[in-house]
Amino acid sequence: MLALIDYGSGNIHSVINALRREHADVELISDPARLADAEGVVLPGVGAFGDCVQGLQSRGIWEPIAEWLAADKPFLGICVGYQMLFDESEESPGVRGFGFFPGKVKRFGTPGLKVPQIGWNQLDLRSHPLWRGLPVRPHVYFVHSYFPAPQVDADVTAFSTYGETFAASAARGRVAGVQFHPEKSQAVGLGILRNFIASVPASAAAR
Amino acid sequence: MLTKRVIPCLDVHDGKVTRGVQFGRAEDGGLRNVGDPVELAIRYNDQGADEMVFFDITASAHGRSTMIDVIQRTAAHCFMPLTVGGGIRKTEDMHALLHAGADKVSINSSAIATPELISAGAEKFGSQCIVVSIDAKKVAPDRWEVFVQGGRKATGLDAVAWATEAVQRGAGEIVLNSIDADGTKAGYDLVITRRISEAVGVPVVASGGAGKLEHMVEVLDQGKADAVLAASIFHFGTYTVSDVKRYLAEHNLPVRLPESVGV
Numbered sequence: 001m002l003a004l005i006d007y008g009s010g011n012i013h014s015v016i017n018a019l020r021r022e023h024a025d026v027e028l029i030s031d032p033a034r035l036a037d038a039e040g041v042v043l044p045g046v047g048a049f050g051d052c053v054q055g056l057q058s059r060g061i062w063e064p065i066a067e068w069l070a071a072d073k074p075f076l077g078i079c080v081g082y083q084m085l086f087d088e089s090e091e092s093p094g095v096r097g098f099g100f101f102p103g104k105v106k107r108f109g110t111p112g113l114k115v116p117q118i119g120w121n122q123l124d125l126r127s128h129p130l131w132r133g134l135p136v137r138p139h140v141y142f143v144h145s146y147f148p149a150p151q152v153d154a155d156v157t158a159f160s161t162y163g164e165t166f167a168a169s170a171a172r173g174r175v176a177g178v179q180f181h182p183e184k185s186q187a188v189g190l191g192i193l194r195n196f197i198a199s200v201p202a203s204a205a206a207r
Numbered sequence: 208m209l210t211k212r213v214i215p216c217l218d219v220h221d222g223k224v225t226r227g228v229q230f231g232r233a234e235d236g237g238l239r240n241v242g243d244p245v246e247l248a249i250r251y252n253d254q255g256a257d258e259m260v261f262f263d264i265t266a267s268a269h270g271r272s273t274m275i276d277v278i279q280r281t282a283a284h285c286f287m288p289l290t291v292g293g294g295i296r297k298t299e300d301m302h303a304l305l306h307a308g309a310d311k312v313s314i315n316s317s318a319i320a321t322p323e324l325i326s327a328g329a330e331k332f333g334s335q336c337i338v339v340s341i342d343a344k345k346v347a348p349d350r351w352e353v354f355v356q357g358g359r360k361a362t363g364l365d366a367v368a369w370a371t372e373a374v375q376r377g378a379g380e381i382v383l384n385s386i387d388a389d390g391t392k393a394g395y396d397l398v399i400t401r402r403i404s405e406a407v408g409v410p411v412v413a414s415g416g417a418g419k420l421e422h423m424v425e426v427l428d429q430g431k432a433d434a435v436l437a438a439s440i441f442h443f444g445t446y447t448v449s450d451v452k453r454y455l456a457e458h459n460l461p462v463r464l465p466e467s468v469g470v
Contacts, residue, residue: 115408
């Protein structure tokens with residue numbers, strides 16, 4: 001079973017719709033005890049970095065996720081769910097992220113650039129199982145004002161450019177995060193989710 | 208590179224997509240039914256639309272529940288960004304639509320009546336969720352005013368000043384609809400689109416007046432719009448979304464063309 005973490009952040013239903021479409025056995029989980037039954041975790045996130053951290057902490061689900069990450073179990077963070085894998089964010093000074101990837105989340109700062117970035121942008125992919133079957137430079141849908149700047153280059157699995165080049169995705173072991181919204185990225189996004197589900201065989205629904 | 212978006216707009220009345228022949232005519236009953244919203248959405252999804260806007264022109268309690276059903280059914284088939292507008296007066300209305308599967312909500316006259324609604328929505332759901340839609344009409348050689356009630360009622364607000372205020376209050380995107388151009392098929396109002404696009408630091412979606420493919424190039428290029436919205440030309444089959452994108456690509460505008468995914 002895939003655990004989709006429900007902690008009061010938006011767009012949960014789009015993610016669940018997309019995962020079910022790709023035949024995942026997915027459950028919305030807000031009770032940390034339920035993680036014991038999960039083989040994989042998907043952490044969405046919409047809104048401010050600090051609010052998302054607080055949302056996880058107040059539901060007692062922060063520590064269980066930190067342990068999940070430390071145990072190198074299958075994990076996909078989306079948008080702020082990706083940003084929280086880093087140390088901290090300019091959006092919410094003083095709030096600590098999971099620190100799974102060393103680095104800070106920064107705001108787009110190129111003069112004259114419209115922020116948030118809203119729309120379809122291209123990925124420059126490095127080799128990673130999540131990208132299996134994708135076109136060479138696929139378009140995916142982004143909505144964000146902040147992006148992570150990983151300190152360790154080897155953590156980066158995809159770049160994109162908006163004013164400046166940034167890490168659109170990072171991964172280490174079985175933990176991955178994406179800044180864009182695969183659940184809103186039509187065939188390319190569904191392909192990425194399909195690859196994630198395939199990496200967690202026990203998360204596929206009986207067909 | 209961030210691509211220019213092509214966005215079909217579906218005006219929904221009593222669960223059907225309709226199209227008024229000219230601005231404001233929908234409210235008078237001057238409508239043509241063009242189809243089932245979910246079927247049309249799936250068609251545009253298959254044509255490679257970058258996003259879809261649903262506009263509830265009934266804007267009643269009954270219309271709201273119909274719209275929630277439309278959004279839920281669309282979101283189960285179309286994995287793309289969905290925006291809903293029409294009759295949103297409270298953050299509770301926003302919540303209901305976002306919960307149903309919308310990614311953004313678009314507010315127009317209620318934002319003018321209660322500008323605090325913009326900031327309340329932005330605080331609760333994030334600026335990226337809050338679109339402020341503006342109906343602008345040229346009232347003097349160099350002045351565009353904001354109108355409400357289907358273009359019938361002047362507000363006294365200057366369109367550029369109102370767009371700037373809306374963004375300061377937390378709007379993450381502006382949809383600019385030209386009342387003069389809407390329904391004419393004579394092209395977007397390039398001047399006001401450019402003025403607003405240069406005045407605000409968020410994306411601007413141009414709406415109203417699309418009749419030919421050149422109009423889309425003009426408003427993205429000279430009008431500095433980030434996206435184009437159109438209804439009739441798609442509903443009546445004049446052009447498909449893919450026609451528009453191929454044309455934009457031929458004119459050196461960055462667009463997302465169909466991509467094949469293996470496995």
